[in-house]
Each structure stands twice: as structure tokens, then as C-alpha cells.
Amino acid sequence: MKSVRVGICGLGTVGGGTFNVLMRNADDIARRAGRPIVIEQVAMRRENPHCDTTGVKTTSDVFDVARNPDIDVLVELIGGYEVARELVLTAIENGKHVVTANKALIAVHGNEIFQAAHEKGVIVAFEAAVAGGIPVIKSLREGLGANRIEWLAGIINGTGNYILTHMRDEGRTFEDVLAEAQALGYAEADPTFDVEGIDAAHKLTILASIAYGVPLQFDKAYTEGISRITFDDVEQADNLGYVIKHLGISKRTEAGFELRVHPALVPKECLMASVNGVKNAIEVMGDAVGPTLYYGAGAGAEPTASAVVADLLDVARDISTEHNYRVPYLAFSGIGDGDNDLPILPMEEITTAYYLRLLAVDRPGVLARVATILSEQGISIEAIMQKEAIEGELVPIILLTHRTREKHMNEVIRQLESLADIAGSVTRIRVETLDEDA
Numbered sequence: 001m002k003s004v005r006v007g008i009c010g011l012g013t014v015g016g017g018t019f020n021v022l023m024r025n026a027d028d029i030a031r032r033a034g035r036p037i038v039i040e041q042v043a044m045r046r047e048n049p050h051c052d053t054t055g056v057k058t059t060s061d062v063f064d065v066a067r068n069p070d071i072d073v074l075v076e077l078i079g080g081y082e083v084a085r086e087l088v089l090t091a092i093e094n095g096k097h098v099v100t101a102n103k104a105l106i107a108v109h110g111n112e113i114f115q116a117a118h119e120k121g122v123i124v125a126f127e128a129a130v131a132g133g134i135p136v137i138k139s140l141r142e143g144l145g146a147n148r149i150e151w152l153a154g155i156i157n158g159t160g161n162y163i164l165t166h167m168r169d170e171g172r173t174f175e176d177v178l179a180e181a182q183a184l185g186y187a188e189a190d191p192t193f194d195v196e197g198i199d200a201a202h203k204l205t206i207l208a209s210i211a212y213g214v215p216l217q218f219d220k221a222y223t224e225g226i227s228r229i230t231f232d233d234v235e236q237a238d239n240l241g242y243v244i245k246h247l248g249i250s251k252r253t254e255a256g257f258e259l260r261v262h263p264a265l266v267p268k269e270c271l272m273a274s275v276n277g278v279k280n281a282i283e284v285m286g287d288a289v290g291p292t293l294y295y296g297a298g299a300g301a302e303p304t305a306s307a308v309v310a311d312l313l314d315v316a317r318d319i320s321t322e323h324n325y326r327v328p329y330l331a332f333s334g335i336g337d338g339d340n341d342l343p344i345l346p347m348e349e350i351t352t353a354y355y356l357r358l359l360a361v362d363r364p365g366v367l368a369r370v371a372t373i374l375s376e377q378g379i380s381i382e383a384i385m386q387k388e389a390i391e392g393e394l395v396p397i398i399l400l401t402h403r404t405r406e407k408h409m410n411e412v413i414r415q416l417e418s419l420a421d422i423a424g425s426v427t428r429i430r431v432e433t434l435d436e437d438a
């Protein structure tokens, strides 16, 4: 059968991994696809010392690939927003199928790209955009197709999880571990995308669209990073039976969908608490299947290449299928139906439990005032601890609350911070139990 001819754009970490996996496993990949998948051309700014490109056509201009009549599938691995958008749209315009690992591109420009691809009748596949090598897009889009997805939550940034894990286990500094994650090829070109939650929000946006059949709405995602997490909070969480993880969470409610990325306390006994290092995990709750968990390497050259090549296999199998019989890009056809009109909820409307840490003057009545402020907002306290004084008369107070609306907690924090007996700002970390009715 005719080969599928691939043009790889970008020979960096993921491009190099994809090149090597396609070369190394060419025979098995051909048997799985039912036809050879051959690298016809590679566009790269510089050689990758881990790849032997001898005998492969190369170019320094990615647009050569997008316009090359001998290419069936363009593999976009250059990253970033604007050039990648132009490259992918040019490839689509030239009738090429596209495989990309670019979560920023799909989260921000996906609606436009899928519309263009639909009009041309070409495939755009993006398994590698979310959670590296874990086939979570395929699972959610196809394997869980019978279900109404109720919620999903996960650790979807390998760099952030790598940093939190090594800081906690080895007492190392944030900067030290970040430098190591960069050297290992896990971090984004701009590592603030990892530590400030932007990368995770890109991925969560994609997952939520596929879960609920709603358009991509990255601009509505709430994003909070890990850079303000202190070792003190890590220790207090540990004492209370929790681990701090950086989560992406999306839930269906009657009023709309939650879409939020932030650090969270998760109970030590839940599986997510044991996801360490660069590993990612996503829990998905379907109404028929119940909870399911997807775990594996969330970043790195060959784990991500594994997902890119899986997409190439799908393209090779579907290339001669009539476009309307292919799996829809975002899992649902007929966008505009179902829950499509439900909004992404503003953060004030989400419901969760909270960990609070405050510094109070050690005098009679302070704890009572704190409790009164919470009760006036209808918030029930699950646990309260007053620690020994640390700075003169100031004592840390740690609180765990039951679930409440974020807007009530915002009001509590506003009132607490205005009390003369409370010093500085109140630390708030959300608590997620990740149980079946989360």
C-alpha cells in the first residue's frame, strides 16, 4: 500500500524523539498502520545531535514542508503561537493533514484551525498536546464516548510536578530543580508557562472541550501557579494528611463548567497524591464507567513522541476515510447543540473546600472572631489548629473548611485581612478530595 509521507517541522526535544521513534520502530509502525510511514522531509534550525538525518531531505524553512507536494502529513513541533498557527493553516490550505504537540496553539487557535481543517476535509490530531505520552485524548474522545463526563482533574504539567516533588523530598530550591527540569527537556521555552499554570490551563482547556463538547475557551480558564507555595504549607499539609499538588480541574454543574488550574491539597491516600516527578495523571469521572485514571510520563522526548506517532498511525488509517466519518476533532459533531451554550463559570462561582493559614496576635477572642467571620458566611470549619508563637506574639492559625462558594471565601479573607489582630495576608489553598462526587 502507498506510504504516508511525513514532514517533521522542528527537530528539538520532541521532534528529535519523533524522528528516532519513527526510524527505530519503522517496521512495527508499518505493520500497525497497514502501510509504511516515511519521513519525507525535516525542517530544522540546527542539527539535533541525537538524530542521524543522513539521507533525509532537510530544509531550514518550515513553510517548505507546508507547501511540499510530496508531503501528506505535516508534523508541527516548533511550538509557540503565531508562526505555528500560520504554518498549520498553510499546511491545511495545501490539503495536508496535521499532527501537532502544540497545546498553546490548539487551546488558543484551535477553533479557527479546526474550522479551516473541516472545510478542507483534513485531519488535525493533537494527542501529544496533553499529558505527553498518556493517550488521554483518545481515551476521552473515543474510549469514554458512551459517557456523560461529570468532571476531570489532573496533574498535567510535568515540570511543575517535578519541581514540587523534588523540593518536598530533597529540600532543594525552586530554581535548582527548575534548572534540572529544563536540562531534561521537560520545561517550556518560557518556564513561567509551567510554574504559573499557563501550560496546564492550555491542556485543561483542550480536555474540557473534548469532555463536554464545548468550544475551546482558554481565555476563561482560571490560572494560579505554584511559585507562592512555601515549605511551611507543604509541612502543614503533611501534618493534616494532605499533599500539595498543582491540579487542573474541570467540572460540569447545572450553571456551567468549572475550568481552573491552581495548587490544591489532596488527601495522601488518593492515587493522585502518589503521582511524582515528571509523571502526569488525569482522573475522569464518567456517569456510566465511574472514575478512571490515566497515568504516565507527561513530558520528555520519546514519551511525547509516542503520542505524536500514535496520531500518525491514526492519520495513516483514516487517510482514505470520508471526512464526515472520521472522529470529530473535539469529540462531538454539531457544535452548537447539547450543553454547548453553558458558560465557563467565573471563579467566584466555583465550590470547593479550603486550607487557610494566617498569623494572628495571641490574645483572647481572636480565634472566636475568626470563627464568627466564617460562620457569618455560612462556612463550616472542619479543623482548626493554633501553633506555637513564632514571631513575638504572633501565632500561626491553620484552618480547614468544608466546601463553600469561592465568593464567600473571598469575603472571609477580605474581612480577616482587615482585622487588626491578623498580620499580613491570609494564605488560601483549595482542598480537593477527588472522590466520586467531587
Ligand code: HSE
Residues within 6 Å of the ligand: 129, 131, 132, 156, 157, 158, 159, 160, 186, 187, 188, 194, 199, 298, 299, 300
Ligand atoms: N512543559 C510541559 C510539561 C511539557 O512540563 O508538562 C509537556 O507538555
